[in-house]
Amino acid sequence: MVELKPLLDEGLTRAVLSNPRRDSPYSKVTVRPVLVDQQLRYQFEYRQGAKATHANLLPLEAENELEALIRRDFRQALLQTPVHDYQVLNGEKLLRRPPTAAPDASLTHDRPKRRVLAEGEAVPFLVELGVMTPDGKVRAQRYDKFRQVNRFLELVDTVLPNRPVRIVDFGSGKSYLTFALYHLLAVQRGLDVEVVGLDLKEEVIERCKALAQTLGYERLRFEVGDIALFEGERADVVVSLHACDTATDAALARAVEWRAEVILAVPCCQHELFEQVRDDALSPLLDHGILRERFASLATDAARAQLLRAVGYDAHVVEFVDLEHTAKNLLIRAVRRGDTVTDAEAMSRYRTFKGRLGIDPALERALADVLPKGGGVS
Ligand SMILES: C[S@@+](CC[C@H](N)C(=O)[O-])C[C@H]1O[C@@H](n2cnc3c(N)ncnc32)[C@H](O)[C@@H]1O
Incomplete structure (x- = not known):
């Protein structure tokens, strides 16, 4: 079906x-x-x-x-x-x-209006980031960004808990979407949320801190650091958008370790499986560099979503924005299932997939201690 x-x-x-x-x-x-x-x-x-x-x-x-x-x-x-x-x-x-x-x-x-942010209504963070004019018009050359932010909010609106939560955005970069999340939860919904953006780049983080201060977003904080070494408090929601290569896996592993309720990840530039993937039956596909690259990238996301299912998440890969707007257009959206801890049937399907392609994804290694060993759901 x-x-x-x-x-x-x-x-x-x-x-x-x-x-x-x-x-x-x-x-x-x-x-x-x-x-x-x-x-x-x-x-x-x-x-x-x-x-x-x-x-x-x-x-x-x-x-x-x-x-x-x-x-x-x-x-x-x-x-x-x-x-x-x-x-x-x-x-x-x-x-x-x-x-x-x-x-x-x-x-x-x-038809209900699907846009979370409406054109014509000035949104302070979008004005400060130059996406909107002070009277709420979307600047023509920034329309793609407006669409992307809106699309992201539409996709996450229904899965974000409607109560005070702590959110960590790993690899937040310029943080358009981090500000957007804060806007949706703290400003639009009026919830007492805490949002932390983490990135390796000191200069970018300084700019984000200054912007949060200008906007008076007191519970939106930014820190410099590496995802894999982050020692902050547990988060209920983990976000990682376009973090490079296996940085996404480090974010997913941390989210699982925290038993975060919601995980939102838009992977980017996956290189890991490019060299690994092998399957004689697929050689007409894998012999072409560009097709191998796309296939390896899709296989990486499939493996990630399946591993998340195996450790108790309802995980889906959905289209983020149209390809014409960005090549990195898949969002892994995972919501932790009630009491179910692990799902060995999902793990068994993962093993078949992995065996067929001869791959050894970073996320599996990172989750080794929590992945189910036998059959059934526990
Ligand atoms: C392509 S940018 C995306 C920024 C933002 N999330 C977005 O979607 O617009 C990727 C960011 O991830 C950060 N990054 C990559 N690896 C990281 C790591 N191990 N720890 C923290 N940040 C990392 C980079 O510094 C960069 O700012």
Whole structure:
């Protein structure tokens, strides 16, 4: 069954389920987002011949219901988002196309605004960073940055705990997204959060400290240091965006060690597996440097997400921004599962994957002490 969550994360604007299976009680189901008391719901219209019934579902319920309908009742599904049109055939095959024309006017009428930061409303940190003018206009040459910050906030908004938390951003660099997180949680949601940005570069950190002070962001702190040697307090949420090569693994390992509730990582320039990966059956792919590089990079992220699943996280890789805006466009988003500590079945799938490709990823070595050894979930 195809995974629907990454599709829905793009913001479902319409779904049409057709070509019902023989036992299906419905001839067709359509889905659209609506606002009910300013809350996002998905309205399902179930057609049985001339009769139609409706249900307004919460986003998570909608995801489960869509999955069940596609798996059980319909051979065909069209799922539309602002970014792509997806055709799902028999629950398995996924075809992706550029989005068709804007959704029906009737849909846009009810559609919730998905942007966390709105154009026209000055956001102090974006003004200070030169992305917005003081009256809230996005500067044309910084539009990509605005889009990236917004997209990031949309992707993380639903997984961040709605209570005071401590967040560490490893490899925070110029810290656009660190400031964005603080803005979302401390300014927009009014939560008493603490956010720490860590980076190797002293000069960059000094600038971030000065900006935090200018903005009066008292609980946003910056420190100079190496991720692997960081000795600060435990964080509930660990963020690492575009940290170089295995610095991402050091961040993920630290997050797991802390049993952080949420991990958000956008990996970057993965070199580690480039030399390691080998599989005779894949030689037509691996013989080309550029394809080997992309494949090794995807395999690195797949291994990371799978290892996180093995140590008790619900981990998904989702598209961060379109490739045209940055080549580093995958976000590993992991949320710690309730009481489950480890998942040996996920580990076994990881071992098969690793064995097939002949790889030895840094994250596995870093997590050696906590990875499950045998079978089952413990
Ligand atoms: C490409 S920048 C990304 C900055 C920021 N997170 C963003 O997404 O815009 C990567 C940053 O990671 C930092 N970095 C790389 N390895 C690191 C390490 N081991 N410890 C701390 N910072 C590191 C670099 O200094 C650099 O500022």
